[in-house]
Amino acid sequence: MSTTTRKASPARRTRRTPAADAPQTLDALAATDPRLPLYQRLKDAFVAQLASRRWRPGEAIPTEAELCRAYGASIGTVRHAIELLALDGLLEKTPGRGTFVRTPSFEGSLFRFFRHRAGGEDRVPQGRILSRAVRLPPSEVGESLRMAPRERAIVLERLRSFDDVPFLCEEIWLPQSRFAALARLPLAEFGNLLYPQYERHCGQTVASAREHLSVAQARGVVADRLRLAPGAPVVVIERLAFGYDRSPLEWRRSHGIAERFRYDVDIR
Amino acid sequence: MSTTTRKASPARRTRRTPAADAPQTLDALAATDPRLPLYQRLKDAFVAQLASRRWRPGEAIPTEAELCRAYGASIGTVRHAIELLALDGLLEKTPGRGTFVRTPSFEGSLFRFFRHRAGGEDRVPQGRILSRAVRLPPSEVGESLRMAPRERAIVLERLRSFDDVPFLCEEIWLPQSRFAALARLPLAEFGNLLYPQYERHCGQTVASAREHLSVAQARGVVADRLRLAPGAPVVVIERLAFGYDRSPLEWRRSHGIAERFRYDVDIR
């Protein structure tokens, strides 16, 4: 993986002053459900820090000892909460250095589904925007994104290729309220990865997603774009992506060449 | 804050003297890698209890307090080890009752992949054995199962259906050394589920598995059995199943009707 796996350099390790931090942290804890165990409430409070961007991707969160003081909990309890967030993939602990906010870069999740013939390591596939428009979304999409009845959405068509050989075409819907900046961004400035653009231009961090897979046969536009004969098998991936606060951010439907599909699962 | 008695000079490193009532448990701990953290060694020791069938599926394991005494560790450390095994799906904790060895029943994993039209709840699909033979396995299978060069294997062909409509056909390979009893079991006594038979007749418990998915087009025998036109898309699932000790037990390749395939993934 050649992209975005960099860790925060020690120079970027920014620490907040406890004085400025303390009032918010206590509010954050007070805002959680008091019937829950303390470690769950701490977890919720930490997620709130992530959602509010007080803790930012790539940066270190306060040390465990500091969190103990700030939230008035014992170190074992604080560690329990952090451990859960690390299991969720939101935080990353590094012995001797600290605990960091993970930069979620699972655009590379395509590697889970599609092999590409390039010898050696994984590269990010090319991503070319074919079209952009602003319009009312289909009801399925609008409901999934929990959009207001008459709210418009940005819709992108995108073709992904390895070495200029297309293997996946995507249809992407984004609520205009959150992503207005993307409606004006020159198409040339969309790179190969979308989620960093969401972060940079719209302050929206994708923290998790749910995908649904099925198999269909290629027709019409999809067959044309993927250069497939009508009837050839394609894999359909529908994805709903969420922010730290679990609110839906993006709806996406992708069609990929089934011949290049593969997936590994561990069952326990 | 508690009202406990405080010692002026703690710093006790006193190891509990091994109780006379637990000889095997201490052996089990001694057999683990002493360079590992204690909670990892405990986990390995507990897995050994599972593999040796001293702890059996469905039964309760000793209480946390008993394990503390038996292994000379603190309750937090014992809990840590148990927690890991619960996350792995090997144990199941029930508040107020105890911790139990899970009966791995992920034959139902098919429900992850194939929808069936039956209204309401999930039922186990029918499984009919079409053939059984004993022969040398293909090298790919033999190597996956880590079999000796000239060792023979039992091979089963099996057709799975809902309401007598087939949707999946399977080719299953088992090393004869472990599964000799299955070569003699009357075909009528194979039920709809295989793994319980492995357990009952051969003392082999499937604890985990790795699956590889891809998409192909139906040909020959597969097309016939699934009643598909040649060229229709099928999903290919290759599974390698493992025991508690991670040794491979079963190799399986399944072909399923792609139209009925679906799969949900959560990404983080």
Place this chain on the structure above:
DNA sequence: GAGTGGTCTAGACCACGAA
């Protein structure tokens, strides 16, 4: 009421990374 796992504390010492 006895026993279980669930939660929580308030420390200790350690290995490791960075300066």
Place this chain on the structure above:
DNA sequence: TCGTGGTCTAGACCACTCG
């Protein structure tokens, strides 16, 4: 050398299940 997270202890009290 100092600060970090990793490991571990030796308890406490709680909610829950079961007989």
